[in-house]
Amino acid sequence: MPRHYRTCNLCEATCGITIETEGRRIVSIEADQADPLSRGYICPKAYALKDVYEDEDRIRRPMIRREGTWREVSWDEAIARAAAGLHEAQRRHGPDALATYIGNPTGHNLPAFLALPAFLRMLGTHNRFSASSVDQFPKMLAVYLMFGAQLSVPVPDVDRSDYLLVLGANPLVSNGSLMTAPGMKWRLREIRQRGGRVVVIDPRRSETAQAASEHLFVKPGSDALLLMALLATLFEEGLGSLGAAEGRVIGLEALQAMVAPFAAERVSAAVGIQAGDIRRLAREFCAAPSAACYTRIGTCVQEYGTLANWLGDALNVVSGNLDKPGGVMFPQPAASYSGKGSYKRWRSRIRRLPEFGGELPVACLSEEIETPGSGQVRALVTMGGNPALSTPNGARLESAMASLDFMVSIDPALNETTRLADVLLPPRSPLENTQYSLVFHKLAVRDTAKLCRPVFEPEPGSWSEWEILAALSAELIRLRSLDSVAAGGPPIENPTATHFATTPDLFISMLLGSGPYGLSLADIEAVPSGIDLGPLKEGGIERQVRHEDGKIRLMHEDIENEALRLAAALDGGAFTKHDDAPDAFLLIGRRQLRTNNSWMHNCRTLIKGPERCTLLMHPSDASRLGLKHGCAVTVTSRVGSVALPLDVTDEMMPGVVSIPHGFGHTRKGTRMRNAAAKPGVSINDLTDESVTEGLCGNGILTGVRVCVNASERAIV
Numbered sequence: 001m002p003r004h005y006r007t008c009n010l011c012e013a014t015c016g017i018t019i020e021t022e023g024r025r026i027v028s029i030e031a032d033q034a035d036p037l038s039r040g041y042i043c044p045k046a047y048a049l050k051d052v053y054e055d056e057d058r059i060r061r062p063m064i065r066r067e068g069t070w071r072e073v074s075w076d077e078a079i080a081r082a083a084a085g086l087h088e089a090q091r092r093h094g095p096d097a098l099a100t101y102i103g104n105p106t107g108h109n110l111p112a113f114l115a116l117p118a119f120l121r122m123l124g125t126h127n128r129f130s131a132s133s134v135d136q137f138p139k140m141l142a143v144y145l146m147f148g149a150q151l152s153v154p155v156p157d158v159d160r161s162d163y164l165l166v167l168g169a170n171p172l173v174s175n176g177s178l179m180t181a182p183g184m185k186w187r188l189r190e191i192r193q194r195g196g197r198v199v200v201i202d203p204r205r206s207e208t209a210q211a212a213s214e215h216l217f218v219k220p221g222s223d224a225l226l227l228m229a230l231l232a233t234l235f236e237e238g239l240g241s242l243g244a245a246e247g248r249v250i251g252l253e254a255l256q257a258m259v260a261p262f263a264a265e266r267v268s269a270a271v272g273i274q275a276g277d278i279r280r281l282a283r284e285f286c287a288a289p290s291a292a293c294y295t296r297i298g299t300c301v302q303e304y305g306t307l308a309n310w311l312g313d314a315l316n317v318v319s320g321n322l323d324k325p326g327g328v329m330f331p332q333p334a335a336s337y338s339g340k341g342s343y344k345r346w347r348s349r350i351r352r353l354p355e356f357g358g359e360l361p362v363a364c365l366s367e368e369i370e371t372p373g374s375g376q377v378r379a380l381v382t383m384g385g386n387p388a389l390s391t392p393n394g395a396r397l398e399s400a401m402a403s404l405d406f407m408v409s410i411d412p413a414l415n416e417t418t419r420l421a422d423v424l425l426p427p428r429s430p431l432e433n434t435q436y437s438l439v440f441h442k443l444a445v446r447d448t449a450k451l452c453r454p455v456f457e458p459e460p461g462s463w464s465e466w467e468i469l470a471a472l473s474a475e476l477i478r479l480r481s482l483d484s485v486a487a488g489g490p491p492i493e494n495p496t497a498t499h500f501a502t503t504p505d506l507f508i509s510m511l512l513g514s515g516p517y518g519l520s521l522a523d524i525e526a527v528p529s530g531i532d533l534g535p536l537k538e539g540g541i542e543r544q545v546r547h548e549d550g551k552i553r554l555m556h557e558d559i560e561n562e563a564l565r566l567a568a569a570l571d572g573g574a575f576t577k578h579d580d581a582p583d584a585f586l587l588i589g590r591r592q593l594r595t596n597n598s599w600m601h602n603c604r605t606l607i608k609g610p611e612r613c614t615l616l617m618h619p620s621d622a623s624r625l626g627l628k629h630g631c632a633v634t635v636t637s638r639v640g641s642v643a644l645p646l647d648v649t650d651e652m653m654p655g656v657v658s659i660p661h662g663f664g665h666t667r668k669g670t671r672m673r674n675a676a677a678k679p680g681v682s683i684n685d686l687t688d689e690s691v692t693e694g695l696c697g698n699g700i701l702t703g704v705r706v707c708v709n710a711s712e713r714a715i716v
């Protein structure tokens with residue numbers, strides 16, 4: 001039976017797996033014990049690759065929707081129709097009339113990842129959006145400001161760390177995010193076994209918190225204050241030293257001055273942690289032989305998200321833990337494909353939110369579609385995304401998308417978003433493509449290199465994203481050229497022709513050849529489980545700090561302004577002023593082991609078992625409201641209301657409730673039958689698109705003000 005060595009493409013952890021096949025069937029999926037990064041770890045989701053591949057609901061042929069009815073068509077007809085609709089929107093209303101939304105599976109699929117930049121450049125629109133502005137822009141902007149590039153992310157060297165401080169992350173379940181760390185269950189245990197400490201700060205006693213040495217509840221949205229106080233303690237008590245960053249920083253004194261007003265005693269009530277504990281954490285962190293502060297999604301999806309993430313790395317730098325084994329280090333991948341990024345080159349038309357990395361925050365997409373005037377979005381291309389469920393106030397965006405003149409979705413799922421498209425272009429399964437992760441090797445806690453050849457020959461008549469975007473580009477340019485000639489101008493050359501004349505294999509080959517290890521495709525193919533390039537390496541400051549002078553910025557004007565805003569909010573009581581109503585709560589999301597995003601809810605093996613879309617609430621709150629475990633509750637925010645079952649648990653901080661993300665499969669017209677059988681509710685029918693993170697416009701998905709009451713509504 002053929003055995004294939006692959007990387008699981010379902011999440012950022014990139015675990016090594018082996019897949020046995022018989023004909024076009026997957027017979028078994030197992031952990032690859034020889035994979036040097038994942039060391040034999042996989043999670044239950046890996047088995048769902050079989051479900052995803054064999055899913056009868058997966059769209060395999062292009063389709064066109066007319067008057068509410070889908071019809072399978074040839075690729076030629078679909079591409080012609082898609083290009084004509086997109087071209088018409090731009091011809092009549094200008095380049096910005098076309099918007100794009102890219103979902104996160106694109107980062108896991110080489111043909112899509114390599115094809116996108118050329119395609120997006122060719123479209124020429126400023127209205128580009130992606131899932132990055134849902135949950136990770138603040139972390140990327142923080143490293144952009146501090147280190148000079150949006151993917152210069154130092155990752156915790158968890159395999160050698162003596163102290164791991166985790167804020168707003170649940171790596172035991174996620175296996176890392178913007179930190180590729182498969183098998184965190186083992187890695188966390190090993191930290192403790194070698195005498196180290198894991199401390200988790202979270203409004204929920206998450207799975208990671210349960211495995212940690214210590215867990216402290218924190219009020220949702222107050223992480224920036226806590227990090228300010230940790231830094232203030234460090235400076236006040238003279239605990240830090242720059243270590244490898246000595247002589248390589250600018251702004252140390254300004255940082256010290258900025259954090260000084262945020263003493264532990266001053267922020268304690270606002271963050272919900274005793275001042276003595278805050279000071280103790282700062283001392284422990286600085287006294288540990290090596291320590292790493294890891295800030296992730298919970299710290300991103302709040303008002304001071306960029307500031308919080310920036311402070312997390314500032315703590316790593318001034319405690320001497322940047323570029324130090326066991327601290328936070330810059331991976332050195334065998335091949336790399338990322339630019340420095342950009343910030344504020346343009347702004348959104350209505351709310352004036354800033355561009356970051358060539359994109360605008362998706363929180364403003366609905367108003368850009370709904371508001372008439374020059375630059376109004378009239379057409380949309382989505383690729384591998386489901387913004388109707390995954391972005392703030394998804395219901396408003398859903399209705400805005402339904403009003404578009406034209407929409408194309410490049411997606412194998414007929415989901416809550418793609419059902420609104422006029423043309424659906426389904427790419428072939430990632431298992432039928434060669435894969436090499438240009439993104440996640442760059443974020444991994446160990447340097448490795450792994451190439452995965454296709455498990456199956458492509459299904460006859462199937463196209464990859466590379467072929468789809470190449471064909472769409474060529475047809476769009478052909479239409480533009482016809483217009484130009486008709487207007488008496490010259491024909492237009494296809495600017496993407498050179499890009500698409502090459503192949504993903506050639507790209508990888510060139511990137512590997514120019515990489516630090518000088519590897520070839522053949523070198524990597526010869527080791528099917530992946531080449532081990534060793535633990536993270538020192539010298540990352542020289543390699544990855546990309547400001548022209550090579551110096552780390554410990555101060556930036558925007559960060560300073562955010563700190564002033566934070567101080568004013570603290571003084572104004574924003575963190576302590578509670579709604580007097582007894583049914584008022586702060587809502588947070590949560591990640592679950594058996595799901596990732598909305599698209600995995602159609603996997604039969606993953607959705608079986610108990611209801612997972614429940615509202616978590618502390619027993620004292622439930623008792624005060626007279627609510628019983630298992631009863632139905634209604635949760636209401638400024639933008640909407642949902643009804644779901646109540647799960648009473650002391651995992652939750654009193655006053656805080658939690659709903660997992662990605663559910664809400666109740667919309668008509670989808671083809672996700674398993675998901676629809678256990679639909680749950682969408683947390684983004686409660687989150688508010690009108691409020692955004694201060695510097696980059698990321699959505700605010702944590703600490704959302706809601707009311708909870710016994711429900712009279714039936715739960716679907």
Ligand code: SF4
Pocket residue numbers: 008009010011012013014015041042043044045046174175182
């Ligand atoms: S953690 Fe699970 S879903 Fe993620 S890559 Fe590993 S096996 Fe796949």
